[in-house]
Amino acid sequence: MLELYHHSTSVCAAKVRLVLHEKQLEWKGNFVDILKGEQFDPAYLKLNPKAVVPTLIHDGKVIRESTVIDEYLDEAFPARPLRPDDAFGRAQMRLWTKLVDESLHICCAAITFALFHRHTVLKMAPAEIETYLQNTRDPVFRQRKRVWVHKGLEAPDVKDAIKFHDKLLTDMETALGESRWLCGDQYTLADVSLTPYVNRLEMLGLAAMWRDRPRVTEWFARIKARTNFQPAVIEWIPPQMASVMKANGSAQWPFFEQSLKAA
Amino acid sequence: MLELYHHSTSVCAAKVRLVLHEKQLEWKGNFVDILKGEQFDPAYLKLNPKAVVPTLIHDGKVIRESTVIDEYLDEAFPARPLRPDDAFGRAQMRLWTKLVDESLHICCAAITFALFHRHTVLKMAPAEIETYLQNTRDPVFRQRKRVWVHKGLEAPDVKDAIKFHDKLLTDMETALGESRWLCGDQYTLADVSLTPYVNRLEMLGLAAMWRDRPRVTEWFARIKARTNFQPAVIEWIPPQMASVMKANGSAQWPFFEQSLKAA
Numbered sequence: 001m002l003e004l005y006h007h008s009t010s011v012c013a014a015k016v017r018l019v020l021h022e023k024q025l026e027w028k029g030n031f032v033d034i035l036k037g038e039q040f041d042p043a044y045l046k047l048n049p050k051a052v053v054p055t056l057i058h059d060g061k062v063i064r065e066s067t068v069i070d071e072y073l074d075e076a077f078p079a080r081p082l083r084p085d086d087a088f089g090r091a092q093m094r095l096w097t098k099l100v101d102e103s104l105h106i107c108c109a110a111i112t113f114a115l116f117h118r119h120t121v122l123k124m125a126p127a128e129i130e131t132y133l134q135n136t137r138d139p140v141f142r143q144r145k146r147v148w149v150h151k152g153l154e155a156p157d158v159k160d161a162i163k164f165h166d167k168l169l170t171d172m173e174t175a176l177g178e179s180r181w182l183c184g185d186q187y188t189l190a191d192v193s194l195t196p197y198v199n200r201l202e203m204l205g206l207a208a209m210w211r212d213r214p215r216v217t218e219w220f221a222r223i224k225a226r227t228n229f230q231p232a233v234i235e236w237i238p239p240q241m242a243s244v245m246k247a248n249g250s251a252q253w254p255f256f257e258q259s260l261k262a263a
Numbered sequence: 264m265l266e267l268y269h270h271s272t273s274v275c276a277a278k279v280r281l282v283l284h285e286k287q288l289e290w291k292g293n294f295v296d297i298l299k300g301e302q303f304d305p306a307y308l309k310l311n312p313k314a315v316v317p318t319l320i321h322d323g324k325v326i327r328e329s330t331v332i333d334e335y336l337d338e339a340f341p342a343r344p345l346r347p348d349d350a351f352g353r354a355q356m357r358l359w360t361k362l363v364d365e366s367l368h369i370c371c372a373a374i375t376f377a378l379f380h381r382h383t384v385l386k387m388a389p390a391e392i393e394t395y396l397q398n399t400r401d402p403v404f405r406q407r408k409r410v411w412v413h414k415g416l417e418a419p420d421v422k423d424a425i426k427f428h429d430k431l432l433t434d435m436e437t438a439l440g441e442s443r444w445l446c447g448d449q450y451t452l453a454d455v456s457l458t459p460y461v462n463r464l465e466m467l468g469l470a471a472m473w474r475d476r477p478r479v480t481e482w483f484a485r486i487k488a489r490t491n492f493q494p495a496v497i498e499w500i501p502p503q504m505a506s507v508m509k510a511n512g513s514a515q516w517p518f519f520e521q522s523l524k525a526a
Contacts, residue, residue: 061351068357075350087338088324094331102365139423140407160402 002027003057005047007034008236011108011196012066013054017236018192019070021228023080035120040135051137067097070189082189093183096190100197104168106141107161108197113148114158115204115249121149153255162259165201169210176215180222187226195223199233203242204249206256265290266320268310270297271499274371274459275329276317280499281455282333284491286343298383303398314400330360333452345452356446359453363460367431369404370424371460376411377421378467378512384412416518425522428464432473439478443485450489458486462496466505467512469519 004020004027006013020027032038032053039051047062048055056063058076063069074082084090121129129149136142147155172194175182182190198220201209210216223229267283267290269276283290295301295316302314310325311318319326321339326332337345347353384392392412399405410418435457438445445453461483464472473479486492 058351063351063354065358065361068354068361071357072350072354075353087335088321088326090338091326091331091335094334095328098328098331098364101361140403140420144403157403 001057001059003030004028005030005032005044005053005055005057007032007053008238009241010034010053011105011200012052014196014199014233014236015066015193016054016056016069016073017232018195018228019073019082019189021232022082022187022192022226023073023077025073025077037135051135067101067189067193070097070192074189082187082192084183084186084188089183089188093188093190096182097193099168100193103164104194104197106144107164108200110144110148110155110158110161111165111204111206112200113145114152114155115252116245118149118152119248153252159259162256163263165209166260166263169213169216172219173210173213173215176219181219191219191223195229196233198223203237203245205246205251205253206249208253209256209260264320264322266293267291268293268295268307268316268318268320270295270316271501272504273297273316274368274463275315277459277462277496277499278329278456279317279319279332279336280495281458281491282336282345282452284495285345285450285455285489286336286340288336288340300398314398330364330452330456333360333455337452345450345455347446347449347451352446352451356451356453359445360456362431363456366427367457367460369407370427371463373407373411373418373421373424374428374467374469375463376408377415377418378515379508381412381415382511416515422522425519426526428472429523429526432476432479435482436473436476436478439482444482454482454486458492459496461486466500466508468509468514468516469512471516472519472523 002020002025004013004016006017006029008031032041032044034053038044039048039053044055045051047057048064050064054066054069056069056072058072063072071083084093121132124132133142133146133149136145144155144157148158152158172182179185181187182194198210198216201207202220210220265283265288267276267279269280269292271294295304295307297316301307302311302316307318308314310320311327313327317329317332319332319335321335326335334346347356384395387395396405396409396412399408407418407420411421415421435445442448444450445457461473461479464470465483473483
C-alpha cells in the first residue's frame with residue numbers, strides 16, 4: 001500500500017502527487033497541515049525528523065524527500081516510465097531535479113513569502129511570529145525567512161530570486177528548443193519537478209515572466225492539459241487562497257518587471 | 264573515452280575519482296587549478312557554466328555535478344556496481360548523497376575556510392580579496408564566505424557547521440550499527456560521497472570528532488584500506504598543504520570541543 005503524508009499547496013508534495021497520478025497508482029493521503037504546525041507532531045517527526053512534507057510509506061517502508069520519492073516510485077513501479085531509458089538522459093534529468101532542490105526551491109520560497117505568506121505571518125502577535133520563526137530549524141534559512149517576513153520585496157535576496165527564475169525560464173526555453181519535453185521527447189521527472197514551481201509563478205499572477213518565451217508557454221499548456229495536473233496540483237489549492245495569492249502577486253508585477261529590466 | 268576536469272583537494276572531484284578507481288576505469292585527467300581561478304577560463308565555462316569542478320566528458324558527452332556523474336558512471340559501466348540493486352536501497356543511498364550536497368558541503372566549506380583557506384585569502388591585497396569574493400556567483404554563498412574570511416571561527420554559522428558535522432557522525436554511527444556500510448552490506452555511492460568529507464575533518468586535525476564513535480572509526484579504517492582511497496584522494500593532496508591544514512586545524516581543536524560541549 002502507498003500512503004502519502006502531504007500538504008495541499010506544498011510544491012514538494014505536488015511533485016509526488018503528479019507521479020502517483022501519472023503512473024495511475026492507488027494511494028491513501030494523510031493530510032499534514034503545515035500552516036497549523038502539524039509537521040511538528042511527535043508521531044510525524046518520527047517519520048520525518050526534518051519536519052517537512054511529503055513522506056511516502058510503501059508497505060511499511062518510509063521514504064523521504066520528494067525527489068528521492070519520485071525516483072523510487074519510478075523504480076518500484078516501472079510501468080509508464082518517467083525517466084529516460086539511457087544513462088546520459090537520466091543524468092540530464094537529474095541536473096534539472098537537482099537544480100530544483102538546491103536552487104529553485106529557496107528562490108520560490110523567497111518570492112512566495114514576500115508576496116503572500118508574510119501577510120499571514122504579520123497578522124500574528126510578535127511573540128507568535130518569533131515562535132513561528134524559531135520553528136525553522138536551519139539557522140540560515142530561519143534568518144532569510146525573518147527578513148522576508150519583515151521586509152517583503154525589499155529583502156535583498158528577493159531580487160536575486162527573481163533573477164534566478166528568469167534565468168531558469170531562459171534555460172527551459174533553450175532546452176525546449178531541442179525537444180518537446182525538458183529531457184527529450186519523453187515526459188520525465190524533470191518536467192514533473194518544474195511543474196509546481198512554474199505553476200506557483202502563475203498562481204502569484206506572474207505568468208508574464210514567460211510571455212516572450214513561446215516554448216515555455218507551449219510546454220506549460222501541455223503540462224496543464226495532462227490528466228495528472230488537475231488532481232495532483234489544482235484540486236488541492238483552496239480557491240480563496242488562490243484568489244488572494246493572485247491578487248497580491250499581480251499587484252506587485254511592476255516590481256518584478258523593473259527588477260528584470262535592471263538585471 | 265573518459266576525461267575528468269578536476270582539482271586536487273576538491274571534495275567533489277575526489278568523489279568522482281573514487282568511483283573511477285573503484286570501477287577500474289581508464290580516464291584522462293585535466294587539472295583545473297581553482298586556487299588560481301582557472302575555472303573562470305572561457306573554454307572551461309562552456310563546459311561548466313557554474314565554474315566548478317568536476318566535469319566529466321564521456322565520448323564527447325558533458326556531464327556535470329559530482330553526484331550526477333557518480334550515478335552516471337555506475338549506470339554507464341555496470342560492472343562492480345556501487346548502488347544497491349533494489350529501489351528502496353537506492354532511495355536510502357540517495358538520501359545520503361543528497362544530504363552531502365545540500366547540507367554537508369556548505370558546512371564543510373565553513374569549517375575549511377575558517378581554519379585554512381581564510382589564511383591564504385587574507386594574505387591578498389584588499390582589492391584582490393574583493394575580486395576573489397565577487398567571483399563567487401551565488402550572492403548568499405558570497406556573503407557567507409565574506410564572513411568566514413574576515414571572522415574565521417567567530418562567524419556565527421561555523422558553530423552550526425560544527426554541530427551539523429557532529430549530528431552527521433551520530434547518524435553515521437547509527438546506520439553503521441545496522442550494516443557494514445552506510446546502505447547495507449555493499450560499499451555504495453553513499454560511502455563514496457561521505458569519504459572526502461570525513462577525510463577533510465581528519466586532514467584538519469579533527470579526527471577526535473569520532474573518537475567515541477567506534478563504528479565510524481572502523482568504517483573510516485575500512486574506507487582507507489580500500490584500493491581506491493590512495494590514488495583517488497591522498498595522492499592528490501600536496502604534502503605541504505596537508506601539513507599546514509593539520510597544524511591550523513589541530514590548534515583549534517579546543518574551540519571545536521567547546522562548541523560540541525555547548526551544543
